[in-house]
Amino acid sequence: MIYVIGHKNPDTDSICSAIAYSFFLNKKGMETKPARAGEINAETKIVLKKFSFDQPELLETADGKELILVDHNEKEQMIDGETKIVGVFDHHKINFSYPEQIYFHAKAVGATATLVADRFFKHNIDISKEMAGILLGAILSDTVIFKSPTTTKKDKEIASKLNEKLGLNIEELGKEIKKAGMDMDKPAESLILRDFKEFNFGSKKFGISQIEIIGVEEFLKERKGEIVEAIKKVKQEKQYDCLIFAVTDIMKEGSEIFVSGEEEVIEKIFNIKLEQNSAWINGLMSRKKQITPPLETFFKN
Amino acid sequence: MIYVIGHKNPDTDSICSAIAYSFFLNKKGMETKPARAGEINAETKIVLKKFSFDQPELLETADGKELILVDHNEKEQMIDGETKIVGVFDHHKINFSYPEQIYFHAKAVGATATLVADRFFKHNIDISKEMAGILLGAILSDTVIFKSPTTTKKDKEIASKLNEKLGLNIEELGKEIKKAGMDMDKPAESLILRDFKEFNFGSKKFGISQIEIIGVEEFLKERKGEIVEAIKKVKQEKQYDCLIFAVTDIMKEGSEIFVSGEEEVIEKIFNIKLEQNSAWINGLMSRKKQITPPLETFFKN
Structure with a gap:
């Protein structure tokens, strides 16, 4: 056989x-x-x-x-x-x-x-x-x-x-x-920690996490509040300067990014206005290619 | 392109x-x-x-x-x-x-x-x-x-x-x-040296060579004498106890082996009768599997 x-x-x-x-x-x-x-x-x-x-x-x-x-x-x-x-x-x-x-x-x-x-x-x-x-x-x-x-x-x-x-x-x-x-029914904190990376940009310590989902609106409608709580908590515990959590919708081809810490700088870098610690960015799909490079450039100068 | x-x-x-x-x-x-x-x-x-x-x-x-x-x-x-x-x-x-x-x-x-x-x-x-x-x-x-x-x-x-x-x-x-x-038109000596290996069996030094051809009868009819001369010469020059040259016919699936030195022992080991230093052995195709092992066994005892 x-x-x-x-x-x-x-x-x-x-x-x-x-x-x-x-x-x-x-x-x-x-x-x-x-x-x-x-x-x-x-x-x-x-x-x-x-x-x-x-x-x-x-x-x-x-x-x-x-x-x-x-x-x-x-x-x-x-x-x-x-x-x-x-x-x-x-x-x-x-x-x-x-x-x-x-x-x-x-x-x-x-x-x-x-x-x-x-x-x-x-x-x-x-x-x-x-x-x-x-x-x-x-x-x-x-x-x-x-x-x-x-x-x-x-x-x-x-x-x-x-x-x-x-x-x-x-x-x-x-x-x-x-x-x-996608197994999205997990608590917000475990979704944030699912694919989580640490970075040092200049003297700043960042945590950047990403999940890929389908149906971002529906997901956020139900769980936005919980996620905002969770990113603040994780940022606090890990003592980061900033925590970013990107909820990427593979069908809509963009991400809702949640930010705790350095909010004004992030708003400037990504040209967004955060509301309730988050904003939608059209076309943002890749942490490696679209999130970390502009942060690195900004904080190293 | x-x-x-x-x-x-x-x-x-x-x-x-x-x-x-x-x-x-x-x-x-x-x-x-x-x-x-x-x-x-x-x-x-x-x-x-x-x-x-x-x-x-x-x-x-x-x-x-x-x-x-x-x-x-x-x-x-x-x-x-x-x-x-x-x-x-x-x-x-x-x-x-x-x-x-x-x-x-x-x-x-x-x-x-x-x-x-x-x-x-x-x-x-x-x-x-x-x-x-x-x-x-x-x-x-x-x-x-x-x-x-x-x-x-x-x-x-x-x-x-x-x-x-x-x-x-x-x-x-x-x-x-x-x-x-096959490029068989070369002098006998160069055919012998084309795929040639040395072995020590007990205290005896052997040279064993093999070529693969098609049409062994025709080839031998023309060149047997020349080959016998050549194996004797190579054996002499290299100071071997025995030189074996196997002319293997891939279609007839057997080999004409030419032997110079230790003739009686070789006749016994391979159960053949050499004539003009050579004999046909049906089914003998592989130096590695069919020639060296019986020699090794014989001379090591």
Whole structure:
């Protein structure tokens, strides 16, 4: 038995591609079985449930097993164990070494699921509605509803071809999946600490946090007050000069930034007017490229 | 312009696959050009001439160029220079790392040309007689006329599909190509020294040489006397206890072994009767696996 398996800390593309590629290989006469290299996240759970698939078998170790790797090829991301690698089917950059000739296929697209679906189409193997659903879900997940810069024409083509089976509103499906994975029901403080970084700009100490969501208005309507309390508290506790928390809406393509400390300076730098410690900035998507550079420039001079 | 290029010290598969894969990619709408990473060998010259192709352009360096690698993927085999790698199309084991997502396709078959021809068939792109000729030639070369252990069913299938265009006797074509590459017209002494190794078995010093040919009878009829003289001379000069020269026929699957020194022992070990210092041994193909082990066992006891 050959296991078709994605990377450690599996995401939706890893899980759904493993299921679908294993099915495809079996149709072509191989004996394979999908597997997973770790616990399934909230987003993937929704996708599997929505299209009536069970979670693939969890491999605790891959010792002595034969594997086909999907959605990864680097050693660090592989499940542990002494294994025989039979093939690789992936869309990532390559950093791979193996002492035997094997099958290896990689292409620069946004999701492994795009390549898997392409195989079904090219080999004229019928895709069930459910299988089309998990493949489409994986494409929407890995391309962040086609917003990721890794997205290609091919991803969109394949997604719409898959949707011929389903007749869904692709964007709505994408939002539903992404929202499920965002797990926004946590307390504001834990959302702030989820992806949190410290910076020193000149003599000032900053904390800058970012989360990505869908449906920022609705979210803020319910929780703005709570967030303002939480940023003040975290700033206080960590003794920062300033705490910035960017709530980035991937569909609206902008961020609501919350600021505690140095408010006037921040207003000047980003040309905004803070109300209740926050303001919307259209087009602000990247902490690395759009938040830290102007702060660094300002405070270093 | 993207160059499609094989490995350094190019062989027939590297050259012919570069020509054919570049042609295929151009048909699919890319702009590519075949190239080579070094001088062309005698075998490849014959194949190109027979099917009316020119040598691809020689790249002295690949600095600043965009490349698609065929028939290799390891850094050591790549043409020197700072290049952008766009894709890899290969049949070797993988030892590859590149910082960007690229196209990478490898499959465990006997020749890259098998994979290239497969692409033409799968995409219904017409193969000219000449193109079929160089692809078939490359398959026969890299699989040693299907005798190499890397040969797969796929190589044979594709070869016979290519030959539908040509109507040749595949085995005869293979022999013609291989013979051309063997360059047997050299003096006996230089044939002996071509792939020569020294061994110490117990207190005895051996020289063991092997060449691979096609048409052993014809070769020996003309040159047996000259070879016997040459092995005696080399043994004398190098002061070995014994010199063995195996002339292995890849089609007949056996070797004529020439022996100077320790003749009686060799006769006993290999259960042969030497005549004019030589004997035919059916099935003897490998120096490493079939000649040195019994000698080592005998002389160490």
